[in-house]
Amino acid sequence: MDLKQTAKELSLTSSELKLLRKLQADGRISNADLAREANMSPATCFRRTQRLFEDGFIKSVRAEIDPEKVGRGSLIFVGVVLDRSTPESFEAFEVAVRKIPLILDCHLVAGDFDYFLKIRVDNMPEFNKLHANKLIALPAVRQTRTFFVMKEVIDNAPLSI
Amino acid sequence: MDLKQTAKELSLTSSELKLLRKLQADGRISNADLAREANMSPATCFRRTQRLFEDGFIKSVRAEIDPEKVGRGSLIFVGVVLDRSTPESFEAFEVAVRKIPLILDCHLVAGDFDYFLKIRVDNMPEFNKLHANKLIALPAVRQTRTFFVMKEVIDNAPLSI
DNA sequence: GATGAAATCCGAGTCAC
DNA sequence: GTGACTCGGATTTCATC
Numbered sequence: 001m002d003l004k005q006t007a008k009e010l011s012l013t014s015s016e017l018k019l020l021r022k023l024q025a026d027g028r029i030s031n032a033d034l035a036r037e038a039n040m041s042p043a044t045c046f047r048r049t050q051r052l053f054e055d056g057f058i059k060s061v062r063a064e065i066d067p068e069k070v071g072r073g074s075l076i077f078v079g080v081v082l083d084r085s086t087p088e089s090f091e092a093f094e095v096a097v098r099k100i101p102l103i104l105d106c107h108l109v110a111g112d113f114d115y116f117l118k119i120r121v122d123n124m125p126e127f128n129k130l131h132a133n134k135l136i137a138l139p140a141v142r143q144t145r146t147f148f149v150m151k152e153v154i155d156n157a158p159l160s161i
Numbered sequence: 162m163d164l165k166q167t168a169k170e171l172s173l174t175s176s177e178l179k180l181l182r183k184l185q186a187d188g189r190i191s192n193a194d195l196a197r198e199a200n201m202s203p204a205t206c207f208r209r210t211q212r213l214f215e216d217g218f219i220k221s222v223r224a225e226i227d228p229e230k231v232g233r234g235s236l237i238f239v240g241v242v243l244d245r246s247t248p249e250s251f252e253a254f255e256v257a258v259r260k261i262p263l264i265l266d267c268h269l270v271a272g273d274f275d276y277f278l279k280i281r282v283d284n285m286p287e288f289n290k291l292h293a294n295k296l297i298a299l300p301a302v303r304q305t306r307t308f309f310v311m312k313e314v315i316d317n318a319p320l321s322i
Numbered sequence: 323g324a325t326g327a328a329a330t331c332c333g334a335g336t337c338a339c
Numbered sequence: 340g341t342g343a344c345t346c347g348g349a350t351t352t353c354a355t356c
Contacts, residue, residue: 012231020231023224027188030349032333041341046335057230062319063184064220070173070181070322077270077277094314101321105279108312109238116238116308118266120320147277151269153255156317158223159281160262161231191334193348202326207350 012057015040017161019049020057024158027061064156072102072120075149076127078135079113083142090114093140100134113145173218176201178322180210181218185319188222225317233263233281236310237288239296240274244303251275254301261295274306 012020018038022029029037035045052058067073082089090108093115097106105118117135121127127146135144173181179199183190190198196206213219228234243250251269254276258267266279278296282288296305 020224020226024226025221025223027222027224030333031335042333043335043342044340047340055230056227059225059227061188061222061224062186063181063188063222065181065185065320065322066217066220067320069216069218070320072320072322075268077268097314101318103315104318104320105316106314107236107238107310107316108314109308109310111306111308113308115314116310145272147270147272147274149268149270149277153258153267153269153276154264155266155268157262157265159226159228159231159233159265161226161233191348192350203348204326204350205324208324 011055016048016052016057019045019052020161023049023052023058023061024161067120071122074121074123074127075152075155076119076121077147077149078117078119078131079145079147080115080117080135081112081142081144082114082140084140085114089140093138096134096138100130102130172216177209177213177218180206180213181322184210184213184219184222185322228281232283235282235284235288236313236316237280237282238308238310239278239280239292240306240308241276241278241296242273242303242305243275243301245301246275250301254299257295257299261291263291 015038019034022034022037031046031049032042034049035042038045040048067075080093082093094106097103097115097117102121103117103119105116107116108114109116119127119130121130131144131146135141176199180195183195183198192207192210193203195210196203199206201209228236241254243254255267258264258276258278263282264278264280266277268277269275270277280288280291282291292305292307296302
């Protein structure tokens, strides 16, 4: 049962790990520089990097935008409890959640809540609007608990690999 | 008091927004392609993009690595309560937390917990080790509540801008 | 102060080995 | 996996507005 994952991980050589780390640190590094830093020829580097994309190790390369600078400076976590634990309720909730682009994370969890949400908005009034019109308005939602973030200590750290 | 932020946001023209969106969708797009898609000359595109970096709108460009493929397939949220609400306790906790690379998010929140953590590990035993040896071992921690993620619906969505 | 055309130079991507 | 080759793009300069 673990064979597939083991195989995948074994297929990562230390060179490939190096490429992953460097691309995670600077996704816009040129192939030439990447090759130099990883001690391989540009052609080899090019093919290996390409394979890391094709095999799904790298899902995408994204610019990380400063939330403060684009009106997303307020971070909020919300725990959600649904009123029925039916597959239909969960499905309906997830479908609705995917349509709200301000929701950055949505995870089904075990514990006191059914779902955990991570949300970025510009300010409190905007969150209140979202909360009142979108979140608690969903038919399946029984209650929510809101945790306003007062200080971001670590946000979205890169994977340590 | 809001003048600086207002000024910053006003300084984002619709062309610059377009650049931000496209670089967030594909951080490795070439300057030539970016210029074409944003309807500007390569030279202009180059200078504007450079300024988006210099002015801090783009904090970095990162490859997004598939957590499953590198042994970080288990996602866990942890609420933490400290035993004293002194500045020293908070500071000590934050210093310690920054040294644990498996912690992807750490935020000081208002509500039932003091801190919320988002953690990625390979499997349950690894989390138990982290929890026992690192988290509850910290002097200031009174209690933790763990939420295992059973299904990731949305993880780390790009900012909608 | 910003723009685009042109000019240079270097790297991406390919091929033969 | 390497080395070399070609073409196109990155980056600078400059004239212009």
